[in-house]
Amino acid sequence: MQIREITENEYFEAMKLSMYAFQYKVQEIDIPARKESLKNHNILGIWDNENILAAKLHIIPLTIFMKDAEWKMGGIAGVATYPEFRRNGYVNALIIESLKHMRNNNQIVSLLHPFEISFYRKYGWEVLSEQKKITFEKGNLKFLETQPGFIKRYSKESHNEEIEKIYQQYCTQYTGMLKRDTNWWKHNVYNENSQLAVYYHSANEARGYLLYQVKDRKMEVEELVTLDHDARKGLWNFICQHDSMVETVTINLASHDPFPYFLPQPKVKMELAPYFMARVVDAEECLRRFPFLQENDSLFLHLEDTHAPWNIGSYLLGKGEIRVFKEKTGGQCVHPPKKGIQLNINSLSAILFGYKRPMDLFEMGYLKGTKTEIDLFEKMVPALKSSFFDFF
Numbered sequence: 001m002q003i004r005e006i007t008e009n010e011y012f013e014a015m016k017l018s019m020y021a022f023q024y025k026v027q028e029i030d031i032p033a034r035k036e037s038l039k040n041h042n043i044l045g046i047w048d049n050e051n052i053l054a055a056k057l058h059i060i061p062l063t064i065f066m067k068d069a070e071w072k073m074g075g076i077a078g079v080a081t082y083p084e085f086r087r088n089g090y091v092n093a094l095i096i097e098s099l100k101h102m103r104n105n106n107q108i109v110s111l112l113h114p115f116e117i118s119f120y121r122k123y124g125w126e127v128l129s130e131q132k133k134i135t136f137e138k139g140n141l142k143f144l145e146t147q148p149g150f151i152k153r154y155s156k157e158s159h160n161e162e163i164e165k166i167y168q169q170y171c172t173q174y175t176g177m178l179k180r181d182t183n184w185w186k187h188n189v190y191n192e193n194s195q196l197a198v199y200y201h202s203a204n205e206a207r208g209y210l211l212y213q214v215k216d217r218k219m220e221v222e223e224l225v226t227l228d229h230d231a232r233k234g235l236w237n238f239i240c241q242h243d244s245m246v247e248t249v250t251i252n253l254a255s256h257d258p259f260p261y262f263l264p265q266p267k268v269k270m271e272l273a274p275y276f277m278a279r280v281v282d283a284e285e286c287l288r289r290f291p292f293l294q295e296n297d298s299l300f301l302h303l304e305d306t307h308a309p310w311n312i313g314s315y316l317l318g319k320g321e322i323r324v325f326k327e328k329t330g331g332q333c334v335h336p337p338k339k340g341i342q343l344n345i346n347s348l349s350a351i352l353f354g355y356k357r358p359m360d361l362f363e364m365g366y367l368k369g370t371k372t373e374i375d376l377f378e379k380m381v382p383a384l385k386s387s388f389f390d391f392f
């Protein structure tokens with residue numbers, strides 16, 4: 001089995017595998033642009049003995065916000081194998097190799113959209129966030145009190161930096177949100193039918209937007225981003241202005257968004273589903289960067305990671321610093337005491353991204369330790385909210 005990075009002159013082989021596995025076709029006229037986009041990916045491939053590309057995995061170098069900090073992230077995508085090569089351990093090998101590749105490139109965390117959550121959990125990824133989808137019937141489009149601000153509509157062609165600033169400021173409330181540049185906005189956020197409405201305060205300050213499309217008497221809000229409640233109410237009133245054009249409105253939201261609590265009729269259809277998954281790739285670096293709250297006492301974390309052995313070890317948290325204890329080959333290693341919390345990389349990922357609290361995982365049996373140690377860990381971990389809007 002040979003694993004190596006795919007070169008530019010092999011991009012079309014990678015495209016053919018994607019088209020077969022994901023059942024779509026790239027038109028001849030679009031192939032050059034698709035090849036150009038692959039230059040931003042690191043593609044790992046496995047060739048069989050006849051030099052046929054049998055399996056592949058894409059790593060997209062991206063950056064996420066961890067509140068107001070930025071962490072380098074490897075986005076896993078395009079994992080595919082031809083059926084005649086399946087169940088040979090190729091995907092397993094690619095995933096393990098991708099972890100090494102990301103670590104070597106200082107991508108300290110990784111995100112992916114799972115075809116099956118249980119499959120990627122085996123490799124250390126854990127649910128990052130949930131998406132909330134709310135469906136309103138036309139009769140529930142009731143206006144709130146009039147806001148002093150106003151709305152301006154934009155499109156992909158008139159997209160501007162002001163919109164990007166709203167999004168970036170919004171991201172600092174969450175963990176996991178993708179850092180977007182203008183190119184990402186235009187090629188990965190907008191589609192051909194997208195429109196974008198921005199709410200401005202009366203002082204002409206942009207405070208929120210919604211990305212949406214209206215078609216076949218349905219309005220679908222793909223993103224609703226607000227920096228204050230006035231913007232939230234102003235954009236809801238803008239949605240209500242479509243009451244003569246639509247029969248239903250669906251809104252995709254961060255799971256923590258207060259919609260529809262503040263509406264006159266909050267009893268609406270609501271769906272909540274896991275979305276993206278996240279994994280800590282370099283535990284030591286993540287723990288050093290994480291904004292732990294200082295406590296007088298120190299705490300040991302004993303970490304297990306089946307597929308990234310460099311993370312295995314004990315980490316002493318306390319007094320604003322991290323001490324690391326790992327097994328060393330051919331030398332002496334100072335062993336930490338047996339006291340402390342035992343956890344695996346999935347649980348650590350869920351905690352650092354704010355998807356689950358230490359006490360929640362302890363009660364479900366995923367963390368092992370004393371109640372006193374879990375209470376201390378709870379105090380050290382700040383209250384965080386995870387979210388993710390994008391797709392790759």
